Amino acid sequence: MNAAVRRIVDRKRPDRLPAWKTLAGRRKAMGGTTLRELFGKDRDRATRFSVEALGIHFDHSKHLIDAATMKALFSLARQAKVEKHRDAMFGGERINVTENRAVLHTALRAPKGAVVEVDGVNVVPEVHKVLGRMGTFANKVRRGAWKGHSGRPIRNVVNIGIGGSDLGPAMAYDALRKFASDDLTVRFVSNVDANDFFEKTRDLDPRETMFIVSSKTFTTLETMTNAHTARRWILKAFKGDIKAAAKHFVAVSTNAVEVEKFGIDTANMFGFWDWVGGRYSMDSAIGLSTMIAIGPKRFRELLDGFHDMDEHFRTTPLERNIPVIQGLIGLWYADFWGGGTVAILPYDQYLDRFSAYLQQLEMESNGKHVRLGGDHVKWDTCPVIWGQPGTNGQHAFYQMIHQGTRLVPADFLVFAEPLNRIGDHHDKLIANVFAQTEALAFGKTLEEILAEGVDPAVAPHKVMEGNRPTSTFLCEKLSPRMLGRLIAMYEHKVFVQGSIWGINSFDQWGVELGKKLAQAMIPELSAKSRPRLKHDGSTNALIRKYRKIRGRK
């Protein structure tokens, strides 16, 4: 292990840092202190525990924290050297040590003229070169100037990718629908389940359809299976004319060799780099479908939003740094309250896929039990991330958050300015956000319920204990720029937590084993003759049952 790697790997166990002990003490001292009590004691609590930056008002006053707890959390971040680790990331050091890679998604949104070096080479000009090529291509498609093999303009764009090569663009397309061209249909195929490809293409005209095959490695089973199916679908429409594929496929990848093998001209390939992790790649060429949908200018605004938050994270003191506060409060629940879950509740229908996106970002990054040095963690890491847009969730799972037995800290995100001004929808939407966080925090006591004249036998069922912690992100307006800021906010929150836990937030070895086993199993399922199975009893029986149902020996 060389000195540079050792510097990154040698991270103190957080539970051995003095601030961890202080926090354990704070937790004990807080005991069953309620939010009612905390607000009762401190008239300025809402001001004390809220931060305003970049059009985001972040109210964290409805959390089970006090000034002493926050002070200890900031000390923990300092003692864990989060700032140093952050600077190492921004500086292009190879902090992803298990893959020996730098982690530079922040360079993807750096403005022209910025300097970000990897091994002494400034990567920003290369980033902007690819963005320029993407822009020319996107404009051509948007204008109807990119013609399919029949001479008809492309009107449908289908991104084929999975995981990091799907979730970001799919989420962003929904989120920025209001800014997208109405002349284009944009779809996303990810699942190896044929139902996905079938349903996403059944009403499309192949002569007007282009596929963007998005895969960093260009070897992923799901993506390559869908890409081959797409090629057959196109060729069928052109009676097997092999030349047809050229106008209907482009690739986004780091693997030119495989792109060429598939039959896509590398002139129609948009590249990126090994220092861009899959789940951090929506600002790279992986965002090509987003750029086609909203246009290069708005795509730049999206990148600028990311960059705004990068700068906020990089330069703002910890005490006013939104992702830092967010990460620390999350860690407070995960490690000192047994909080196993966090709900993400955007009150905006356009953010329909936002929690799904964050699920990957957080859980694939920090869902780990091994520290950078190879030792097993002795504390909890990433909680389960889940959620869906409000108000729908209120009529479904919120019951459990209000009156269940588990602690579910939740993020409420909402935009003050509506994108569609229709009647009084927006005031009603906002009222629901504020009412929910109020009810979750302060609940309703038995006395209050009885005073309303409720039948004493029913009254206990109506008690809301309160003390359910929430963050409220009241943002100005949903725009490409604001979306960029919000996503980068979560990226850096993940970074803060990963740094303190001392894990590598940028690899994903846990995904590998299942992939390998599935590859080996495909011939066992499809073989004509009875395969010799060497799995465990359950797996062998399932394979046999499946083969029987499908009429195989």
Ligand code: G6Q
């Ligand atoms: C993300 C992961 C993973 C990856 C997909 C797709 O960080 O690495 O979700 O993005 O497995 O990989 P390819 O882009 O290589 O097809």
